[in-house]
Amino acid sequence: MTENLHIPCGASKEEIYRELLPSLQALTEGESDFIANMANVASALKETFGFFWVGFYRVSGDRLILGPFQGPPACTRIAYGKGVCGSAWKGGRTLIVPDVDRFPGHIACNSASRSEIVVPVKSEGNVTAVLDIDSDRLDHFDEVDARYLEKICELL
Ligand code: SME
Secondary structure (H helix, E strand, O other): OHHHEEEEEOOOOOHHHHHHHHHHHHHHHHOOOOOHHHHHHHHHHHHOOOOOEEEEEEEOEEEEEEEEEOOOOOEOOOOEEEHHHHHHHHHHHOOEEEEEEHHHHHHOOOOOOOOOEEEEEEEEEEEEEEEEEEEEEOOOOOHHHHHHHHHHOOOO
16 A cells, blocks of 8 residues: 555655555555554554554553553553553643653653654544554654644544
């Protein structure tokens, strides 16, 4: 799928997201299974951008439980309001963390992670999962990532 992307050399991050979005739309609209779609989205983001870790945590009762991901093994359960993921769930909005060491309560699944973005996935206004992306670079994520990753999460 992502091998069909036509991304020119030197393309900006926004151009890459713009190219990726319709491919992900085509891939997810023919599949109703939430887990299958999360798995392909995680894979496509990892393949396209080479992020250190890309994955989903699903809401289950008062916890988040690890879902489909790409990258090193990660923490399996996160309580409501805890860490970056639990905070994004509680607040119902995207969180950009430029330096994970400066986020009180950050849950370190891997010491290589330096910055992070977490985007809630919603269904009828309720958070059903979060998309979590970790980078091994400080200050990797900005409003462009937030805007496009939110659009990607809407596909789910
Ligand atoms: N850092 C996250 C935990 C999940 S891992 O980064 C994969 C957090 O603080 O919620």
